[in-house]
Amino acid sequence: xxxxxxSFTSQKGVAASVRCxxxxxxxxxxxxxxxxxxxxxxxxPEHLEHFRKRTHQDTISDSQKxxxxxxxxxxxxxxxxxxxxxxxxxxxxxxxxxxxxxxYYNVQLLRKSFDIFSGFSVGKRSEKxxxxxxxxxxxxAGVPGMVAAMVRHLxxxxxxxRDYGWxxxxxxxxxxxxxxxxxxxxxxxxxxxxxxxxxxxxGSFVSMFSVSYLMxxxxxxxxxxxxxxxxxxxxxxxxxxxxxSVLKHWNTTAAPDIAINYxxxxxxxxxxxxxxxxxxxxxHHRTVNHTLGSLKTDETNPYMPGK
Numbered sequence: 001x002x003x004x005x006x007s008f009t010s011q012k013g014v015a016a017s018v019r020c021x022x023x024x025x026x027x028x029x030x031x032x033x034x035x036x037x038x039x040x041x042x043x044x045p046e047h048l049e050h051f052r053k054r055t056h057q058d059t060i061s062d063s064q065k066x067x068x069x070x071x072x073x074x075x076x077x078x079x080x081x082x083x084x085x086x087x088x089x090x091x092x093x094x095x096x097x098x099x100x101x102x103x104y105y106n107v108q109l110l111r112k113s114f115d116i117f118s119g120f121s122v123g124k125r126s127e128k129x130x131x132x133x134x135x136x137x138x139x140x141a142g143v144p145g146m147v148a149a150m151v152r153h154l155x156x157x158x159x160x161x162r163d164y165g166w167x168x169x170x171x172x173x174x175x176x177x178x179x180x181x182x183x184x185x186x187x188x189x190x191x192x193x194x195x196x197x198x199x200x201x202x203g204s205f206v207s208m209f210s211v212s213y214l215m216x217x218x219x220x221x222x223x224x225x226x227x228x229x230x231x232x233x234x235x236x237x238x239x240x241x242x243x244x245s246v247l248k249h250w251n252t253t254a255a256p257d258i259a260i261n262y263x264x265x266x267x268x269x270x271x272x273x274x275x276x277x278x279x280x281x282x283x284h285h286r287t288v289n290h291t292l293g294s295l296k297t298d299e300t301n302p303y304m305p306g307k
Contacts, residue, residue: 075175076306078284079264085276088283090233093225093290103222111230125246130238131188138181139198141231143205144224145174151213165301166292172305173285179262180278186256187271221293228286235279242272250275 095104115121118136120129149170156163190198213220241247250271260269263277288303295301 075172077172077176078281078306080277080280085280088232088236088279090229090236091286092229099216099219100222103219104226107223107226107230125241127247130241130247131184132190132194133234134184135181135190136194136198136201137231137234138177138184139202140205141227142174142177142181143202144209144220145170145172145177147206147209148213148217148220149174151210164298168305169288169301169303173288176281176285179258180281183256183259183262183274183278186258217297218293221289225286225290225293228282228289231282232279232286235275235282238275239272239279242275
């Protein structure tokens with residue numbers, strides 16, 4: 001958007017053209033157009049000279065050729081089929097050894113403490129309790145992936161060694177958890193007191209998880225793996241309440257646009273479809289983190305981007 005083509009004649013008399021940076025006026029005009037919704041689509045990479053030439057096997061689909069900058073999500077992530085979201089089950093990896101047991105019992109302690117502190121396990125469940133639970137948990141769930149990716153990124157720079165493909169998977173997880181939060185916020189905005197609790201919890205958790213990851217990546221990935229096991233249980237219980245009476249109206253509540261765009265849901269998708277997709281994400285994170293927790297830090301990540 002901000003580049004221009006400038007022509008000039010070289011000292012040898014050969015005509016040439018170069019890309020010139022836009023002027024301040026160009027920048028201001030483009031920013032103004034973008035804010036008014038008059039933005040260009042992201043161009044097809046095949047049309048950019050600095051991208052490699054693609055073969056017929058590498059061609060991108062029509063849906064990917066033009067991405068709206070305000071609606072597009074650049075980090076790859078799984079798009080689930082109906083059979084996949086409906087086949088998620090509650091599973092548990094038995095802890096083996098001191099590190100696994102430490103991670104497991106820490107998760108159990110946090111789970112029970114949060115249930116009591118939030119009042120979720122006291123009295124009848126309601127939509128308000130569910131929204132508060134989902135929003136709070138997702139503000140914390142987005143931390144591990146980002147912290148782990150940052151630590152590995154800095155470690156790779158400092159040691160001047162490759163990362164073995166872990167960073168992209170960790171960033172995808174962090175982004176995915178953040179999208180869970182963005183979706184839940186479309187239903188209800190939390191109070192200022194709730195936001196303060198989130199601020200305190202996130203600050204504490206970021207500090208503790210950062211130190212823990214520096215000390216033992218295995219412990220942290222196993223911890224997240226067990227945390228995701230609990231997340232699958234939570235969203236399974238949520239689906240039971242949707243099919244029951246507590247959240248019965250979510251069967252007819254339209255899915256937020258942000259969820260439809262992110263998970264490529266049908267236009268008539270409802271909140272039950274959203275919860276199914278979120279639960280599938282959590283089950284995926286459960287598998288990924290238990291796998292990473294079983295690998296050495298210098299072994300290759302078996303998960304390709306978006307897989």
